[in-house]
Amino acid sequence: AQTVTQSQPEMSVQEAETVTLSCTYDTSESDYYLFWYKQPPSRQMILVIRQEAYKQQNATENRFSVNFQKAAKSFSLKISDSQLGDAAMYFCAYRGLIQGAQKLVFGQGTRLTINP
Amino acid sequence: DTEVTQTPKHLVMGMTNKKSLKCEQHMGHRAMYWYKQKAKKPPELMFVYSYEKLSINESVPSRFSPECPNSSLLNLHLHALQPEDSALYLCASRTRMNTEAFFGQGTRLTVV
Numbered sequence: 001a002q003t004v005t006q007s008q009p010e011m012s013v014q015e016a017e018t019v020t021l022s023c024t025y026d027t028s029e030s031d032y033y034l035f036w037y038k039q040p041p042s043r044q045m046i047l048v049i050r051q052e053a054y055k056q057q058n059a060t061e062n063r064f065s066v067n068f069q070k071a072a073k074s075f076s077l078k079i080s081d082s083q084l085g086d087a088a089m090y091f092c093a094y095r096g097l098i099q100g101a102q103k104l105v106f107g108q109g110t111r112l113t114i115n116p
Numbered sequence: 117d118t119e120v121t122q123t124p125k126h127l128v129m130g131m132t133n134k135k136s137l138k139c140e141q142h143m144g145h146r147a148m149y150w151y152k153q154k155a156k157k158p159p160e161l162m163f164v165y166s167y168e169k170l171s172i173n174e175s176v177p178s179r180f181s182p183e184c185p186n187s188s189l190l191n192l193h194l195h196a197l198q199p200e201d202s203a204l205y206l207c208a209s210r211t212r213m214n215t216e217a218f219f220g221q222g223t224r225l226t227v228v
Contacts, residue, residue, distance in 0.1 A: 033215045033216075035215075035216055037219075042221065043222045043224075044219055044221040044222070045159070045208075045219035047216045047218075052215065091158055091159075095217075101172050104161065105161075107158060109157075
C-alpha cells in the first residue's frame with residue numbers, strides 16, 4: 001500500500017537559515033506526483049511545491065526546493081533564508097493510483113518553528 | 117478566482133441536530149473532495165466526486181451524506197453525529213489538467 005512517512009514531528013530553525021524536512025514514501029507505481037503542502041494556523045492547506053515522478057529535475061519555487069530521489073523513494077523539502085511566515089505544519093503528500101483510484105495521501109506532518 | 121470557499125467556518129451542533137457544510141469553487145474544477153482532519157493529524161480522505169458523480173467513498177459512516185448538486189458546489193450533510201466526529205472538515209478541488217488540489221479553509225466542527 002502507498003504510505004508517506006515524515007520522521008520529524010517537529011523542527012526549528014533560526015530566521016534566515018536553511019532547513020530541510022524529510023519525507024519518504026512507498027509505492028509500486030511508476031507514475032505519480034509528490035507535493036509539499038503548508039498548513040499555517042489559519043488552517044488552509046497551501047501548496048508549496050510539486051514534483052512529477054517522471055521528471056528527473058528537482059522542482060524549485062523561489063526559496064523552496066526539493067531533493068527527489070526516485071529510487072530511494074525520498075522527497076525532502078529545503079527552505080532557504082527561512083522567514084517568520086514559514087512557520088507552519090508541513091505535510092508531504094503522494095498522489096497516484098491507490099486501490100484503483102487517484103488519491104492524495106498525506107504524511108503525518110512536521111511542525112516547523114522559526115526562531116527570530 | 118482561485119479560491120475554494122467553505123461555509124460556515126465554525127459549527128457547533130448537538131448529536132440530534134441536522135446540519136450541512138458547504139463548499140464552492142468557480143475554477144471549473146470537476147473533481148471535488150471532502151477530507152476530515154483531527155487535531156495534529158493529517159487530512160484523511162472521505163469522499164471524491166468526479167463530474168458530479170460520487171467516485172470514492174472511504175467507508176465513511178452513513179451519518180455523513182455528501183451531495184454534489186452542480187459542478188461548482190459540494191455539500192456534506194450531517195445527521196446524528198458523535199462527539200468523536202468533531203474535527204476540521206476540508207474541501208478541495210482539482211481539474212484533470214492540474215496535478216495539485218486546491219483546498220478551502222475548512223469548517224471547524226464541534227459535536228456536543
